[in-house]
Amino acid sequence: MNKLVEHLEEVTVRFAGDSGDGMQLVGTQFSDTSGFAGNEVNTFPDYPSEIRAPEGTLYGVSAFQVHFGSKNIHTTGDFVDVLVAMNAASLKVNIANVREQGIIIVNTEGFDDRSLKLAGYVRNPLTDDSLSKYQIFGIDMSKELKKAFIEVDVPSKLIQRTLNIFALGVTYWLFNRPMEPTVNWINKKFKGKEDVILANVHALQGGWNFAEKNPDFRKQYIIDKSDMLPGKYRSITGNQAVALGLVVAATKAHLPLFLGSYPITPATDILHAISGYKKYGVKHLQAEDEIAGITSAIGAAFGGSLAVTTTSGPGLSLKTEAIGLAIMTELPLIIVDVQRAGPSTGLPTKTEQSDLMQAMYGRHGEAPLPVLAAASSSDCFDMTLEAARIALKYMTPVMLLTDGYIGQASEPWRIPEIDKLPEIAPQFAQDASTFKPYLRNPETLARQWAIPGMQGMEHRIGGLEKEDGSGVVSTDPLNHQKMVELRQKKVDNIANDIPELEVVGELEGDLLLLSWGSTYGAAKIAVEKMQAQGHKISHAHLRYLNPFPKNLGEVLHRFDRIVIPELNLGQLKNLIQAKYLKPVIGIHKVQGKPFKSVELEEKLTVLLSLENLKNWEANKSRQDIPVDL
């Protein structure tokens, strides 16, 4: 049969089914295979917070989205081009985001009366014409799967379990993906269980063959390789990248790694990963609560470890008092906050950027600390190394912000060569005869680190204010002022030791889109598209939030209008307005989901409309704070 072939630049595929249908697994396979095939990939798992939601229900739907293409894949995809729906509920939940004329592959056996009822369909959408604006491919997957196994001797129980792999095979045909990575994975995963391997490999091929032979599948889509830098790649989530970053940072600093943590979604993956790194000499304590998590890390830092605590919003709240202790004792410590939608328990599995103010100011007293934010899943690795470098060089706790989105989303990561990464040098005290715990390095203002075991440097530190230099407890008013200012200055000075803010696009002009953290991908794509359409708009992205890059003020003042998109109600906006006295237009989204780049494009288009410009010009002199979008 002659099939048509169409070349596409990028595609978004979403696998959706019941929690038990194995959608996360096939999504991951599709994504790894696409990376292997040389595409850029960005993925996001979307699963219910119920552990075992009742079968067939709307709230039991689990999905995995893969956005891949030949260039510029920085988000998980705004709209779905291909939806694989294993039952009625998963169609119902996901249809809204499928683009017109998009492909929907459904398992028709998931549309019996009971399933339709559970999904809240009055009529069967497959037969009532309501899906006419999509290309529907209905497959009775169990039936087709059985046919594929007619000549193969595998217990039927095993066959039924490979339904998801069959569906994967269909999508592999559709995008002409290589089978080899998944076949290798099956062989490795089920090593020793020959019949399971046979069932899975056969189901994958069965799916492919089905599409190949079926006359309804007329077209294959080809996505060209992207020109990525040569090297070894793997797919990585932000949480994995933090865990790896910590181990590498400890190695580079020649220090033992200690993690004190308490489980909390969506940060727990880091604890899971680290707890499996015993053969790298890593120690961890799953503490009784978040306070014990961070204070055990502070104890380990006092003893000379690269100490870390990982958490999400509610846990960060519990850690605040102890963060102040780390600031006062000037001990190196990394605090990773994988932000989630709050307040309180909020939307525990959903993303948000609403802990920024807490990261900056959420402590009593004047308690400054460096705050970093990773821009993407793979950037979590680099920013973890940065957090460790700054913590150890400046003897300070450092807050690293990621979020539920980049924490769980994956993208290809060019694996670094460890030897080529820079060394990190801890600031150990050298000379017992001159040692005082609060003598500072004149350049960095870091105090010296003397750890138990260093003879002649026995000293006592704690949360009480100390005399500058000697570290003896002091209530002297002027000394307190001096120490408060020193701690602030130490953090402010780090601005000289971080990269300046880069502007992409024209270096001055009307509009600058300023993003931070995980909004990077959507902001970058939106600006690039607008630029390609001839609009004058520039983009800059902040990974350092305290201190800000030292040229930030100057960059801001080169533009008439500053727009900050963030997944909160304007926290960075407020910081920038307060510090630089520059009005900012905020774009806010608090739906538990990341920005789509089209959402930003739409808002930017409004801003660039003539009417809006006129209005802006008319009011500019009044220096009013502009209205948010």
Added chain:
Amino acid sequence: MKTIIDQIIEKPHTGDIHTTSKDFKPDVDVRWCAGCGAISVLSPAQRLMPELGIPKEKIVFISGIGCSGRFPYYIDTYGFHGIHGRALPIASGLKIARPDLSVWVVTGDGDNMSIGGNHFIHACRRNVDMNVLMFNNEVYSLTKGQYSPTSHRGQITKSSPLGALDDPFNPVALALGASATFVARGHDKDRAQLQQLLLKAHQHKGFSFVEIYTNCRIFNDGAFDLYTNAESREDHTVWLEHEKPLVFGKNKDKGIIMDGFTPRIVDLTDGGHSINDVLIHNEKDSTLAFILANMTYSEILPRPMGILQNLDSRTSYDDRVVEQIQQEVETKGVGNLEQLLLGGSYWEI
């Protein structure tokens, strides 16, 4: 897996190891009130240190907040004055990271039983090798006199002017219930005995808990007089010694026998009972430890002092962490970082 820390850990002490208690007295004024019980705990601790044979750079005292929290400033070792209630997790993190250190915690009845209560029960069961000295004065002193989780019902304090309504914890029973392996009780009026208890706590491998009755001159003066003053303590306390009978009284004329599971006082002079009938203490018997601990608030029975329990059956948590790492390295080899970064599957471009 060698790190810079290993060089510090392995570096031998140069010169003699400190031999006098003076070596452990830093050049600062002790700012506790004159006559404060805490002072009476400081000196046995300072005297014990040189006897341990451990160089002082390997000893760390960690405290929380309260009058007791000042302790680390007064002993010339490494020290960490933490935040209220958190001395135990700070110490746990340190000891897990640095099993080579001798780690001591000084805490108060509020610090350890109230705000730090959760950490306390978990520290007991986790069995990290450290020694916890809880200065129990049955009051919050640093905050100037409110009732604490060990204050008795009816106690008049600034925050209970009409009498406290809650019942107190029995710290040693709580520690036993939470699976602490070493549980003892001492007081501030007998320094030699206290020094002995601290030594035993140090020698015990694992979590050692010592409740110390510590008189607060200012906010709860005399709270323990009955049990600590030379005139009355013989009749109102029983000092527990391993494999020794529970005999007490000024003239050693009273004993404790077991009536079923209930301890009872008998007179050893009226011919009804002899020393042979008296209960023999066994610090390895945790069922007995519970029974003895529960004598604490009895109106009839003497208050048990000394070592209630001293089990040596369990390994310490910090040792288990090291063992787990060693086992993993033995079976799988030292971790290869490059391999770790490559992960399960990677591809080349």
